Amino acid sequence: MSTFQTQLLSELEAGHDGAPISESTLVFLRERFRTRFFDFLMTRFNSGRACGLNKAKLARRIRKPPEVINRWLGAPSNLTLDSISDLMAGISAEEPEMGGSKLLNRSPTNYFPLAGFDVSNTSDQEAELKSPPLPAANPTSNRTAKIRFFRQ
Amino acid sequence: MTYMSIRNEWQKLVADGVLARLSPFIGDPAKRTVLMCPEVEEIINRPMEEGEEANRRVRLLAKLQNIVAGRHLVVCMTPYDARIANMGRLDPIEDCVWDIRCQDEPAVRVFCYFLEKDVLLAVTAWPRSVRMRWLGWLPLGDRYSKQWKRGIRVAKRHWGMYFPAEKPVCGDNLDEYLSNATPE
Numbered sequence: 511m512s513t514f515q516t517q518l519l520s521e522l523e524a525g526h527d528g529a530p531i532s533e534s535t536l537v538f539l540r541e542r543f544r545t546r547f548f549d550f551l552m553t554r555f556n557s558g559r560a561c562g563l564n565k566a567k568l569a570r571r572i573r574k575p576p577e578v579i580n581r582w583l584g585a586p587s588n589l590t591l592d593s594i595s596d597l598m599a600g601i602s603a604e605e606p607e608m609g610g611s612k613l614l615n616r617s618p619t620n621y622f623p624l625a626g627f628d629v630s631n632t633s634d635q636e637a638e639l640k641s642p643p644l645p646a647a648n649p650t651s652n653r654t655a656k657i658r659f660f661r662q
Numbered sequence: 663m664t665y666m667s668i669r670n671e672w673q674k675l676v677a678d679g680v681l682a683r684l685s686p687f688i689g690d691p692a693k694r695t696v697l698m699c700p701e702v703e704e705i706i707n708r709p710m711e712e713g714e715e716a717n718r719r720v721r722l723l724a725k726l727q728n729i730v731a732g733r734h735l736v737v738c739m740t741p742y743d744a745r746i747a748n749m750g751r752l753d754p755i756e757d758c759v760w761d762i763r764c765q766d767e768p769a770v771r772v773f774c775y776f777l778e779k780d781v782l783l784a785v786t787a788w789p790r791s792v793r794m795r796w797l798g799w800l801p802l803g804d805r806y807s808k809q810w811k812r813g814i815r816v817a818k819r820h821w822g823m824y825f826p827a828e829k830p831v832c833g834d835n836l837d838e839y840l841s842n843a844t845p846e
Binding site: 519533537542545546553556587618619 | 687706746
């Protein structure tokens, strides 16, 4: 775990009466939030493309010029709550379902750090088994968008 | 066979502490692997006072962890054509050097190679246009600047140092580099 991540968790653990959370921690979490939401929207958009959706159709559906769609789907920093609502309506006729997930006390998932691990006698086959798995297939066609960013 | 041997080599370099492997944010999956040369690892882990530079550094960290978590990436395969891409192939393409494009201002570029599909080696991080004290290099500037060539030379030198007998992933097929990525 990086030094920064350790600092982040200890700041959050301090609770409501703790010292102010550092600016860099807040910036980091904002960046994560934007990129995760952007990833969610792009996944939905790419699923829609398989059914004939394109940016021009999306622009027409939500009454926006094509250049606005390009901007919104171009970078996470261009999203706002209003644009997210419009995009979800136009892409998949959905709205986000609200929920939170604690940042503290999470279990690591499939991360295997390797540092200090003896790989000198590892066969090719074993090496393959220890590498990170390929991503799972792309998401769902659920009509309700349940935003579950973390394993429960 | 080459594919397997390079995997053994990078795993050995990580096990020996020569290269560092970026951990995902706790709870996130590790669907891709980002390995860091000492320069990048030092940038990510060095203590830093609060302020604009620390904020920029954590946005870079979030960007790299985003790659590790396997989130969607937009990739530009044609040098100089990138506008919104998260990653781009650099000129000359025969060198197989890429950059991770951290576009939010002030922009940062991380020179990298693909060791195999979904496994990146982040070699060195440079400011794009504005000098940043926490990055040791002068800004890259426009596409014709000497700094770009210098950055690629630095990347190639590192590759030769860590993987003298191996070749990075090359070619025009995006699917050989990354999963969950679309071309710009």
